[in-house]
Amino acid sequence: MPYVRDKAHRTACRQLLGLSHNDLTLVLDHSGRIVLDTPDEGQRAFQAMLHTCLFSHDREHPFDRMEGRSFPDLLLYFDGLMPRPDRLVLRMSCAARIARFLLPTQRTDEDGTMELTGLPGLRLESVGKRSLVLRHLPTGSLLELCDTSGQLGRWDLALLDEPFERQLLKNAPLLTPTETNLAHYWTPAACTPLRSALLTRAYLWWGCWGHEGATTPAHRPDGRYCVRWAKGRTTNEIGTLLTDSPIAITGSTYTPPAARGDRGVLRLGDGLVELDGPGTRPDGR
Numbered sequence: 001m002p003y004v005r006d007k008a009h010r011t012a013c014r015q016l017l018g019l020s021h022n023d024l025t026l027v028l029d030h031s032g033r034i035v036l037d038t039p040d041e042g043q044r045a046f047q048a049m050l051h052t053c054l055f056s057h058d059r060e061h062p063f064d065r066m067e068g069r070s071f072p073d074l075l076l077y078f079d080g081l082m083p084r085p086d087r088l089v090l091r092m093s094c095a096a097r098i099a100r101f102l103l104p105t106q107r108t109d110e111d112g113t114m115e116l117t118g119l120p121g122l123r124l125e126s127v128g129k130r131s132l133v134l135r136h137l138p139t140g141s142l143l144e145l146c147d148t149s150g151q152l153g154r155w156d157l158a159l160l161d162e163p164f165e166r167q168l169l170k171n172a173p174l175l176t177p178t179e180t181n182l183a184h185y186w187t188p189a190a191c192t193p194l195r196s197a198l199l200t201r202a203y204l205w206w207g208c209w210g211h212e213g214a215t216t217p218a219h220r221p222d223g224r225y226c227v228r229w230a231k232g233r234t235t236n237e238i239g240t241l242l243t244d245s246p247i248a249i250t251g252s253t254y255t256p257p258a259a260r261g262d263r264g265v266l267r268l269g270d271g272l273v274e275l276d277g278p279g280t281r282p283d284g285r
Helices: 002-016 021-028 041-054 072-077 096-104 154-160 192-200 236-243
Strands: 078-084 087-092 107-108 114-117 124-128 129-137 142-146 212-215 227-230 252-257 264-268 271-276
Touching: 002 021, 021 078, 041 072, 041 087, 041 142, 041 192, 072 078, 078 192, 087 096, 096 142, 096 154, 114 236, 129 192, 192 264, 192 271, 236 252, 236 264, 236 271
Parallel strands: 087 142, 227 271
Antiparallel strands: 078 087, 107 114, 124 129, 129 142, 212 227, 252 264, 264 271
16 A cells, blocks of 8 residues: 555654654655655765764864864754755754854964864855855855754854954855865765765764764775764664665665674765674674
């Protein structure tokens, strides 16, 4: 019975991704089909970069220099994620404050070194009553930050215009030379569609407190990234959900670890990402 099956798939999608009934409507196309991945190459490239930054160790990236919070710290404000064909929607508490952390600023240190904070190339597109839309100049992609309280905080909005002895880039029409030098973060690669898809399904990790999810270098010579996490679903559970469930990545395949201590391998086209979670390590974790 197609209707019963579709209803069950939607329920599973909502539960796996932590979506409300209203949130679910944002990831359904006109026919009611679940769509989590965008065909837009620029949007995929930006989402892959965002995955790398949010799944990172503290201050790992050269532009993760915001005072007070690192990229992984921003997940303390996370409430929901809804991918749409033309943008990624993140529901956060204190959304305007998060925008202040993500929008880039720069300053020149005493030794002449230029220090950049925030996501290179990100700009403020528009401000509404309850959300801000940010645009990534090089890829043309959009990130919408929606506030959980129903409206943006006035004090947090005021912070967007406070330089704090730095140059604000939120309205700059072009990339700065420092930003241009970081283009490898959003340059498309074989694993870009896969990393973008992992971000839209990030609640599989973020739904577990203390997951410690982060990207690390891959072991395989034909791979670049490994997603490693400490708590939550096992490697095989994640691999199965990503390839054989209502939220599966279309066309992807999963190879379980061959032995304890090995890593699972998720593939999509010519790209691969290793998976290293509980249940695959020599200590049994």
